[in-house]
Amino acid sequence: MSLRRLFQQFWAIAGAVSVRTKILGIVLGLVLLLGLGITLQVRQALTRAMDAQLEQQSISLTRDLAARATDLILIRDLYALHQLLVEMQANNADVRYAFVVDPQGQILANTFGAGIPEGMVETNAATRDEHHRTVVLNTDAGFVWDTAVPIFEGRAGTARVGLSETSVNRAVDSVTGQLLLTTVLVSIIGIAAAAFLTWILTRPILDLAEATQAVGQGDFSRRVKRWADDEIGDLAEAFNAMTGDLARAAQERAEREQLRVEYVKRIIAAQEDERKRIARELHDDASQALTSLRVGLKTLTDICADPELHRRVTDLQTIAAQTMQGIHDLALQLRPSVLDDLGLVAALERHLSDCRRRYGLTIDFAVHGLSDMRLSPAIETALYRIVQEALTNIGRHAQAHTVSVLLEHRDGKVVAVVEDDGVGFDQGAADSAGRRLGLFGMQERAALLSGKFTLESAPARGTSLFVEVPLKEG
Amino acid sequence: MLSRWLGLLIAFLLTACSSGPSGAPLVHLSNLKPLPAEVSSDVIPLRVAVAAVVSPKGTAESYQPLLDYLSAQLNRPVELVQRRTYTEINDLIESGFVDLAFVCTSAYVAGHDKFGMELLAAPQVNGETVYYSMLIVPRDSPAQGIADLRGKVFAFTDPMSNSGRVYPTYLVKQLGSTPEQFFARTFFTYSHDDAIRAVAAGLADGAAVDSLVYDFAVSRDPTLGERTRLIHRSPPFGIPPVVVSPNVRPQLKAELQALLLGMADEALRNPRAQNALRAIGIDRFVSIDDSAYDSVRELLKAVGSLE
Numbered sequence: 004m005s006l007r008r009l010f011q012q013f014w015a016i017a018g019a020v021s022v023r024t025k026i027l028g029i030v031l032g033l034v035l036l037l038g039l040g041i042t043l044q045v046r047q048a049l050t051r052a053m054d055a056q057l058e059q060q061s062i063s064l065t066r067d068l069a070a071r072a073t074d075l076i077l078i079r080d081l082y083a084l085h086q087l088l089v090e091m092q093a094n095n096a097d098v099r100y101a102f103v104v105d106p107q108g109q110i111l112a113n114t115f116g117a118g119i120p121e122g123m124v125e126t127n128a129a130t131r132d133e134h135h136r137t138v139v140l141n142t143d144a145g146f147v148w149d150t151a152v153p154i155f156e157g158r159a160g161t162a163r164v165g166l167s168e169t170s171v172n173r174a175v176d177s178v179t180g181q182l183l184l185t186t187v188l189v190s191i192i193g194i195a196a197a198a199f200l201t202w203i204l205t206r207p208i209l210d211l212a213e214a215t216q217a218v219g220q221g222d223f224s225r226r227v228k229r230w231a232d233d234e235i236g237d238l239a240e241a242f243n244a245m246t247g248d249l250a251r252a253a254q255e256r257a258e259r260e261q262l263r264v265e266y267v268k269r270i271i272a273a274q275e276d277e278r279k280r281i282a283r284e285l286h287d288d289a290s291q292a293l294t295s296l297r298v299g300l301k302t303l304t305d306i307c308a309d310p311e312l313h314r315r316v317t318d319l320q321t322i323a324a325q326t327m328q329g330i331h332d333l334a335l336q337l338r339p340s341v342l343d344d345l346g347l348v349a350a351l352e353r354h355l356s357d358c359r360r361r362y363g364l365t366i367d368f369a370v371h372g373l374s375d376m377r378l379s380p381a382i383e384t385a386l387y388r389i390v391q392e393a394l395t396n397i398g399r400h401a402q403a404h405t406v407s408v409l410l411e412h413r414d415g416k417v418v419a420v421v422e423d424d425g426v427g428f429d430q431g432a433a434d435s436a437g438r439r440l441g442l443f444g445m446q447e448r449a450a451l452l453s454g455k456f457t458l459e460s461a462p463a464r465g466t467s468l469f470v471e472v473p474l475k476e477g
Numbered sequence: 478m479l480s481r482w483l484g485l486l487i488a489f490l491l492t493a494c495s496s497g498p499s500g501a502p503l504v505h506l507s508n509l510k511p512l513p514a515e516v517s518s519d520v521i522p523l524r525v526a527v528a529a530v531v532s533p534k535g536t537a538e539s540y541q542p543l544l545d546y547l548s549a550q551l552n553r554p555v556e557l558v559q560r561r562t563y564t565e566i567n568d569l570i571e572s573g574f575v576d577l578a579f580v581c582t583s584a585y586v587a588g589h590d591k592f593g594m595e596l597l598a599a600p601q602v603n604g605e606t607v608y609y610s611m612l613i614v615p616r617d618s619p620a621q622g623i624a625d626l627r628g629k630v631f632a633f634t635d636p637m638s639n640s641g642r643v644y645p646t647y648l649v650k651q652l653g654s655t656p657e658q659f660f661a662r663t664f665f666t667y668s669h670d671d672a673i674r675a676v677a678a679g680l681a682d683g684a685a686v687d688s689l690v691y692d693f694a695v696s697r698d699p700t701l702g703e704r705t706r707l708i709h710r711s712p713p714f715g716i717p718p719v720v721v722s723p724n725v726r727p728q729l730k731a732e733l734q735a736l737l738l739g740m741a742d743e744a745l746r747n748p749r750a751q752n753a754l755r756a757i758g759i760d761r762f763v764s765i766d767d768s769a770y771d772s773v774r775e776l777l778k779a780v781g782s783l784e
Contacts (some may be wrong), residue, residue: 077533100506110512118509126504142504154535380697 022208023201030197031190038186046179051169057097057148061166064095065150069162072103076111076159085112091164099147099167105160122161131157145169168389207235210213212240223250268451275338275384283336293327321460339387347383348373348410351390355384355408362398365405372412382472386410386419389456392441393468401425401466415474422467427460445470488739496591522554523547526566526578528715529635530690540579543753550736563637569581570594573724577733581717582608583639583689586773593723597730598737599765601718602689602758606765607713609688610640612648613705619685620708629662629682632675635667638687641775644663644711645685647780670694689716693758714776715749715769719762737762 005169019024026238068091075084084103091112092098102113113119128135129151137150146167154160208232226243229236300323307313321417334340335357342350355366361372377383390408397403403425411418443459445468449456454472525544536559544754546556558575560566562620563584569575571592580588599606614620620629624711633656634641649659658662664681666672669690675681679699690712698734719737720732741761744751754761 074533076531076560077537077557080561115506115513118511120504120506121510123504140504142506143508144506147504147506153536242489270563336505 022205023198024200026204028195030139030193030200033191034190037188038189039177042179042182042186042217045182046175047177049110049172049178053174054148054168057166057168058137059173060095060097060148060149061137061148061164062097062152063133064091064166065162065164068101068103068154068164069154073155073159076103076105081112086249087404088112088114091331095166097170099142099144099165099169101162101164103154103160105163111160127151129153129157129161131147140165143224145172178338190454204235205230206230207239212238213233214242214246218246218249221253222249223253223435230298264451265445267374269452271448276335279343282340285330285334285337286340289330290327293330297323297327331426340381341382342387346377347387348382350387351408351410354387354391358394358398361392364398364403366394366407367407369408370410372416373410376412377472378417382417382452384473385452385454386417386472389445389468389470390419390421392445396441397421397423397466400428403465412474417474419470419474420467422465424465427462427464429462429465430458430460482732494659515604522556523551523577524556524558526558526560526575526576526580528563528566528580528584528685528717529559529561529668530579530581532668533693534644535668535670539757540583542749542756546749547733547736547741548751549749551732567591567594570720570722573722574763576729577721578720578722580719580720581635581638581640582714582770582773583643583777585718585720586639586770586777587637589767589770590774594720594722595730596718596719596727596765596767597734598762598767600719600757600759601763602716603761603762604663605713605762606769607714608640608716609713610644610685610707610711611688611691611707612645612683612685613673613691614683614708615679616678616704616706618682618706622709623683624652625685625708627659628661629665630680631656632672632681632684633663633665634669634672634684634686636665638669639714639776640687640711641672641685643773643780644714647776650780656734673701673705677701681699683708685711687717689758696758699721712772714773715765718765718770722742734764736774738764 019027019376020028034261068087071087072084074085075081088103089102091101100114102115102119102123103111105111108124110119110124127136127149128140131153133153135150135152137148140149144167146168148299149163149165152162154162196259203294207227210227210230213250214225214227223246225246227239229239229243295319300320304313306315335353339350339353341353351442352368355368358364361365378386394406397406401423406421406423409418409420411420449470449472452472454470456477457469459469483740490616495759525539526546529536531539537557540557544555545558558566558569560569563581566575566578566580567584567588570578570580570588577597580594585594589596602608609687612623613624620626631645633645634644646656649656652659666675667682668684672681672684673691673694690736721733727731740750740754744754759776
């Protein structure tokens, strides 16, 4: 298994858990690793040291026994020799057994009792000029350090003492137990410390995450507390500075938007006024002049009966009438006075019939809930202009046959819907700048009245336009 | 995956815990086998007892060359027999377990009078066959005689020893007392060199020892002489003799006697004989008459029964 895969497996676990668990894992892992490592190390070192000590003790005890047993063996005081062995065993808890063999291999004294374990004598022996010989015996009661020491250069026999490892094991186990207990206690303290540390570390981070969400939702007033003078504290500071900048930027943008809206409103109002003035001028002055001209031409035919002149004057009269009609249409388009005088429905009826005539379209016009009702001039103008723009677009681009226009008043809102069966267009695709500007104009007009503007269209699927304007703002 | 690693770790810990060498032979300590009966040798050795004049180990070392010499000359194994007390040795001689014995003077007197212990030879040291009881005290002790040891701690050698117990008891009786009343405390060391060491170490304020042992011990360990002081010497007593059991066959007795008495001449050409004599610190073995021990008999009579 490659190291990379191992790391991936590790990260699959470590990466998926929370910072809290990570810190806890680090602390607990380190404590356990350290605790177990030290326990193992101490255990081994202690066992080694105590085994060495056991061997030394075995040697010194056996040497001592050999020295003290010499005279007892020489004077054949076997009872005292036995007592010597028994006392040595009584005074040294580690002594598992002791016995003395004479040069002929006879057991002179032993601590086993009635006999001696089979094969025991043969397991160790020391030659007469040896200081001692220690072997480790594997017995049914554990390992035994068996030392043989010649007595009186072997002339009086050999002393044998076996020291059991039991007390060493007990001591080592006791120390191991204590170390493990310490490790567990330190682990518990570590868990508490890690929990506290995690709380300290994650509290500002959670704060930051929450504040970031709030800022994302537009609440620029949120500030996070700088908990500590560290990197996370710096981050909090930077976050607060950023939020402040964002708040200022948002403020500026809102002000600019306000200005823009005001500006657009005024431009539209000025445009309407200008159109109204031009329409009135055209109607009043140009129509007046043309009427005078037609009257003048009529008078002229009355004065002179020349047929040639008659014909020419008739032509001129026709031109004048056509020009008058053109001026009339232009004035109507600029600003139908019927809108101001009779209201939206009448103005639209007039405009729609004009469109039928001009574009040869079949146009249905349905009105619900506001036949006699007059709306505010701003709403009437906006809706009129939106429908006008929509029909201009249909007439110019849609190649439609039928258009349906719906005007409805419901729940304090006025809804206008214009649908056609034309070629439609791809809303996402780049279109002509003029058309896009036209759409934007409709949108702006609706937005100025806090209305909603929706346009749905797709190639070969026709177009439907939906405008909803509340009657009372706010 | 994780459990496998954990398993490996635990296995490692467990193996690390069970330390100790492997491959050693297995012995079942609880499986006891009865002790074998004493093997009786085909050849019966010549058993030589040496009374514990000096410590058993010192005795074994000193007498080994002599025993080796006897063994070589008799063409027979020789076994050294030692016991803590003179009485035990005497019992072994009486029963015939021991053939030849080096006994203390008073032990000979007792054995001779009780069961007919027979004199074989006597060692001659510095041309004499006598020895003395020497009263010694620590070097810095102000004592000038036995009278100055009143209320002190006194070390006896063997309960039966002439020089180590009978003579100092005699001296105390002369002063109209008994050792139990006279001394604050007494104890037995069972050998003369241990009595010297007890005085040298200050464990005893005084002791009476065999002059031969004292000279021999001091020659071996001069510090003993530096730390002890002689304050009284007894009249001469018959030297501790070499004896045989009354059960010994006359032929063996004659053979042994000839061997011992001839050792000095043998030593001129046999280094082993010379070595054997030197090791026990004597010039030669000479024949001796029972009358040489009459003075001891008188002393014992004067002291009375010793308990």
